[in-house]
Amino acid sequence: MACDNTVNKVQTETARIKAECSQCGLCSDGCAFLAENTSPAEMAARGLTKEEAYSCSLCAKCQALCPLGLNPMGMFQERRVETMQNQELEAEEFNYFMPDCEDNVMNYYRQYYGIDYSNLESDKSSTTYFFPGCTLMTYSPALTKEIYNRLRHKQGCGGILTDCCGLPLYQMGLRARAGKFTNYLVEKITAKGIKSLIAACPNCYYKLKATFQPLGVKIFTVYETLDFPWSSRTDLPLCTIHDSCPDRMEGIFVRQTRKVLQHMGYRIVEMSNILQDSPCCGSGGQISHFRPDLADKLVRDRLTEAENTGAQILASYCMSCVLNFARLESGLKVRHVMNLLLGIDEDYTEVKKRAAEIFAS
Ligand code: SF4
Ligand code: SF4
Known part of the structure; x- marks a missing residue:
């Protein structure tokens, strides 16, 4: 399963950093959080606190900067999983932003403002669906509906999936819940016979790609799918x-x-x-x-x-x-x-x- 692969990769990262990091400082120069500390090697050697694990924004800049191909982000992810497994943090405290919990802030927001996509026209025989991602569909229903309308009428997109990609669960370190959520998505998408997903959000795009591409589902971005008119306007703002x-x-x-x-x-x-x-x-x-x-x-x-x-x-x-x-x-x-x-x-x-x-x- 996708979550197990993620964790295995993370577990080897800490050992690699401990053994291979040359303490060159390049990653710390590019990261405000790492700059507060000594070096990834020293942190790996002494062991991370849970506060450190949750101070990393999981942005992967350190991975991009490291000349040795190391991934300090990985060891923070590993410590997050360990924190949750050891119950050093109360997982329920974070349910308010977790997609597998009904009482999350985005569901509340949509209910409060009457944001609902259930009445949008759809074509159940279509194998192409729009996946807007929960942040876009919660905070910009206008964009979400306009994108869907264009995809539906010009690209033959048959429906909209109003699910979260599950990333917050993985990022939080909730491995079992994340795996369960991914299984739910796989079952849903398989049952609908979906062969292509069009994603608006980069987080969703890469998460969906990692999970569904190996299952034969193609993942596209809205930018490569929609047609945007050419314009020779010169008065648009910088x-x-x-x-x-x-x-x-x-x-x-x-x-x-x-x-x-x-x-x-x-x-x-x-x-x-x-x-x-x-x-x-x-x-x-x-x-x-x-x-x-x-x-x-x-x-x-x-x-x-x-x-x-x-x-x-x-x-x-x-x-x-x-x-x-x-x-x-x-x-x-x-x-x-x-x-x-x-x-x-x-x-x-x-x-x-x-x-x-x-x-x-
Ligand atoms: S992933 Fe974490 S450690 Fe790496 S650059 Fe981003 S914030 Fe810093
Ligand atoms: S960039 Fe790589 S080698 Fe340099 S300190 Fe960071 S993890 Fe170590």
Whole structure:
């Protein structure tokens, strides 16, 4: 199963780092959390605290930077699994953001605002489905419905799957629950006879690819599937793009989103840290729960970097990144790439606050 593979890989990573890390410091130079510590080798040798495990945003930048091909993120993931197995943390405390729990914040948000996709037209004989991902479908029903309508009428997409990809369970270290959730998705997708999934979110795209590609299901992005008109407009605002962590190694969204935005006439100005060097937006690995100070620092640093480009718009193709950047004040309009491509403008400034208020009440 996918989760067992993940854990086995993680378990070997700690031993590798202990044995092979040269303490060159390259990963620490690129990571605010590692910079608080000595080196991955020293941490592996002395053993990690659970606080350290949950201070890593699981962004994989260290893996991209390491000249020896080591993956410090892996040892933090391993410690997360160990923490949960040893019951050093109460797993139920985190059910509010777990997809296998009905009472999670996104379900509440959708119920509270009457966001519902059950009445959308569908074609049960189709083998192609849209997988928007829970963050997009919760916080932007307008984008979700417009993407689905276009996929449905122009690409023959037969339905929409309103499930989570299960990533939060894996990231939290809840191995058994994550495996169970993946099995549920496999059964559901197999029972529907689905042969192709079109993903909007990079986290979902890579998670679905890892699970379903070996089962013969093809995974596509919305950017390669939808048609976007060419435009010769020269009056569109200058835009900079934040690259999201799950795309770091393959760069599929990196290339596709820049291509379609430029095709539509957007001028793109790049930040200093893009592609593999892009930092986490501060929402990865649930660190906004465990290390809000670090999460805020990541947001502020990235907003400053974006402002320094002179761009008016900071765009991202991951809705979690968009929401995280929009929650702090800046001189930028923070938008999802799809807001720009589909001409649907939305202000995400208050969304996170609203979600927190609903859940608190
Ligand atoms: S995954 Fe990201 S946050 Fe975690 S140690 Fe690596 S670079 Fe730092
Ligand atoms: S970049 Fe690699 S070798 Fe260098 S300190 Fe980090 S883990 Fe060790």
